Amino acid sequence: MKGTIYLTGHAHIDLSWLWPREETIHEICPRTFSSALSLMKKYPSLKFCQSSAQVYEWMESYYPEIFEGIKKKVEEGKWEIVGGSWTEHNANIPCGESLIRQYLFGKRYFMEKFGVDVETAWLPDTFGFCWSLPQILKKCGIDCFLTYKLKWQIERMRPPIPFPYYLFWWQSPDGSKVLACHTVGSYSERLDHRYADIMMLSQIEELKRVHGIDQLLILFGLGDHGGGPTEDMIVKASELKKREGYPQIRFSTSREYLEKILSTADEEKLPTVNDELYVKTHRGTLTTEAMMKRENRRCEVLL
Numbered sequence: 001m002k003g004t005i006y007l008t009g010h011a012h013i014d015l016s017w018l019w020p021r022e023e024t025i026h027e028i029c030p031r032t033f034s035s036a037l038s039l040m041k042k043y044p045s046l047k048f049c050q051s052s053a054q055v056y057e058w059m060e061s062y063y064p065e066i067f068e069g070i071k072k073k074v075e076e077g078k079w080e081i082v083g084g085s086w087t088e089h090n091a092n093i094p095c096g097e098s099l100i101r102q103y104l105f106g107k108r109y110f111m112e113k114f115g116v117d118v119e120t121a122w123l124p125d126t127f128g129f130c131w132s133l134p135q136i137l138k139k140c141g142i143d144c145f146l147t148y149k150l151k152w153q154i155e156r157m158r159p160p161i162p163f164p165y166y167l168f169w170w171q172s173p174d175g176s177k178v179l180a181c182h183t184v185g186s187y188s189e190r191l192d193h194r195y196a197d198i199m200m201l202s203q204i205e206e207l208k209r210v211h212g213i214d215q216l217l218i219l220f221g222l223g224d225h226g227g228g229p230t231e232d233m234i235v236k237a238s239e240l241k242k243r244e245g246y247p248q249i250r251f252s253t254s255r256e257y258l259e260k261i262l263s264t265a266d267e268e269k270l271p272t273v274n275d276e277l278y279v280k281t282h283r284g285t286l287t288t289e290a291m292m293k294r295e296n297r298r299c300e301v302l303l
Helices: 021-042 053-062 064-076 096-114 133-139 196-211 231-241 254-268 290-302
Strands: 004-010 048-050 079-081 120-122 144-147 167-171 177-182 215-220 248-251
Touching: 004 254, 021 048, 021 053, 021 064, 021 231, 053 064, 053 096, 064 079, 064 096, 096 133, 120 254, 133 144, 133 167, 133 177, 144 254, 167 254, 177 254, 196 215, 196 231, 215 254, 231 248
Parallel strands: 004 048, 004 215, 004 248, 048 079, 120 144, 144 177
Antiparallel strands: 167 177
């Protein structure tokens, strides 16, 4: 079988979900990042990506040794900063100016602290996106956008109508467009189980079926409560690299993969989506906790 599987270590971190923010600051982030740094030392080919300027700022403030370790790996090209925003933000409820400032402050921080101009928006766990977002991203110096949950289109008593694409141009009403990548699998894939090889084969076959493309990005590592890649996952991937007839396995940054897709996007004739990106499954997030949404808007106006 031909094709290439790009493996990028990843640790999705919900800054506050089923635990308090202090747990994220003093347990999840330092544990996750220390683990990633240790694994990079033992396995030099490993590449790891992390979004959200906020988590870096926490490390800078509370755990400077970890922060310095991250800076070193960024310089070596092994630690990839993604997202460009301050957090992995909601993309429907905040006003346009709030979205712009996510990237203004996020990109400014990454440039000042790491000398990195982030060009990939990173919102794998956000539940829907306003139609103006490509225009905002493009004017903030972002040309690629990664997400995941567009396939979550479940509606009670009706059959799901899944989002049809994994790679596409997403275009705003003004004509601005970004390359959108909807990962075939989760943003927290496990490579340490007995069927990992079959899982990766099925994903590359799915991408070929939909787009005729045999270049697949897989984000692997424990997520939500952090964690990231484990040694067992890296060992499993290294074993698959040696398997005859298996797709080529590459530890890479997500940007390496996206640059590859960008370089062939014209000849691949990727589809263009001119619309908002709606997620039915979690549409309740747009209506629940109305007081919080009202106060958020009031604060936006006051600012």
